[in-house]
Amino acid sequence: MRTLEELKQHPIRVTTLFHALKLETIGMNRGNRQSAYSIVKQEFGFKGSKTKVLDQLTDWMNTHLYK
Structure with a gap:
């Protein structure tokens, strides 16, 4: 069974x-x-406009999803 954190980052x-x-945007x-x-x-803790x-989400996706 997956944890809540794993489901949030599916x-x-x-x-x-x-x-x-x-x-x-x-x-x-x-x-x-x-x-x-x-x-x-809220879920990733990013700050800014x-x-x-x-941009922060794009960087996160490049490092975590597209290895």
């Missing part, structure tokens, strides 16, 4: 959050739901 989920955050939003920006900041968080 490659498909991380990729989905990446693309949602990318769309949020150009002005789209998810409606009344929690933004991808706030989810990524949307573009800085997107």
